[in-house]
Amino acid sequence: MTALKEFQRLEAEGVWRATPGDQRKDVIVSLGDASLTILDLRGNVLAHWSIAAVARANKGQHPAIYHPDGDPGETLEFDDKSADMIDAIEQVRSAIDRSRPKPGKLRFWITGAIAATVVGTIVFWLPDALLRHTVQVVPAVKRNEIGDALLAQITRISGQACMTRDAREPLRRLASRVLGPAQRGALVVLPAGVAETAHLPGGRILLNRSLVEDPEEPDVTAGYILTERLRALTQDPLEEMLIETGLWSSLRLLTTGQMADADLEHYSEFLLTRMPVHLSDEVIIAGFEMAELRTTPYAYAVDITGETTLPLIEGDPMIGLQPRPVLSDADWLRLQGICGE
Structure with missing residues (x-):
């Protein structure tokens, strides 16, 4: 699905807020290929929204208020x-809605006539066209289900996720502080398997226990979490998964709403062994500034000498400021015991 041609590259002024607790900012909004790019007045990218995942909070009223589907805390007016x-x-939203499958109709996709049509049509589609279409029509609920299935595969290798009664709420508060209130349940601490961090379709972020147990301050852990979220924003996690698992994986998901167990197993192993996507210093610094986090603790955790991460140290957006604490000392101590003995 692409934006209507007469609206491509349309720009307008708006007011954006990342979370309910953040200050509203005047921004420039650019409408591109079925997406909205939100920039500050200096031209820096603040956020990138897919219109397929945009909801309107006040239909027919003004000023018009939009937010990402499932995250009403982030708004654009x-x-x-x-x-x-x-x-x-x-x-564009209406055109995208018309292309989506209606709730409760997925079972009809597997009827003989529709399956035959899809199989016949696939001969003439480019693989990337099928991939893009699949990514656009899969709803958030299905993405969460796929993420849950991947996590189940991963924990067979890593062991069950760490959790103690005392650490449950501190972990949720950490997720809320770094990722936003709508993502309170997004963090999963694993005893092994993942080297540092990884992300799943649906929004979950996986952490190796060492990133919770070893740092002296929660700012380090927060830095690793935010950096992984920034990686997830560079490419749709579901799209990344379907590229790795192949064309038939996209076709199966599109026609049946399911992922094959073999594909889930393959991708879970891929997640645990791949090299992390490199992010530019500018992207990291901008992300930390939006989250009101210091880059210096994270930079020294990545490189204890600071030589390879000097731009993050010198460009720390919180220098001279007093950002909100990541966690209280008591919560941090409880969280560091999340894997028990």
């Missing part, structure tokens, strides 16, 4: 001066 942008977003 347009006043009447941006009527063209509002109209464009609504038309």
Whole structure:
């Protein structure tokens, strides 16, 4: 699904807020290929929204307020001066909605006639076209199910996720502080398997226990969590998975709503062994600034000498400021015992 041609590269002024507790910012919003890019007044990218995952909080009212589906805390407002942008977003959202499968109709996808049509059509589709279409129509609930299935595969290798009664709420508070209130349940601490961090479709972030037990301050752990979230934002995690598992994996998900066990097993092993995606210093610094986190503790954790991470140290966006604490001392101590003895 692409944006309507007459609206491609449309720009408008808006007001953006990352979380309910953040200050509202004047921004420039650019409408591209079925996506919204949110930039500050200096041209720095603050966020990138897929219109397929955008919801309107106040249909028919003004100013128009939008938010990512499932995260009403992050908002984007347009006043009447941006009527063209509002109209464009609504038309693109309507076009995308018409292409989605209706809830409760998935069982009909596997009927003989539709399956035959899909199989016949696939001969003429480019693999990347099928991939893009599949990624666009899979709803958030299904992404969560796939993430759960992958986590089940991973824990067969790593062992069950760490959790103690005392650490449960500190872990949720850490997730809320770094990722936002809508992601309180996103963090999973594993005793082994993952080298440092990894992310799954649906939003979960996996942490090796050493990133919780070893650092002297929670800012280090928060830095690893946020950096992994930034990696997840560089490419849709579901798209990344379908690229790795192949064309038939996309076709199976599109027609049946399911992933094969073999594909889940293959991708879980891939996640645990691949090299992390490299992020530029500029992207990391911008992400830490939005989250009000210091880059210096993370930089020294990555390289104790600071030589290879000097730009993160010198560019720490919180220098001279007093950012909100990541966790209280008591919560940090309880969290460090999450894997027990």
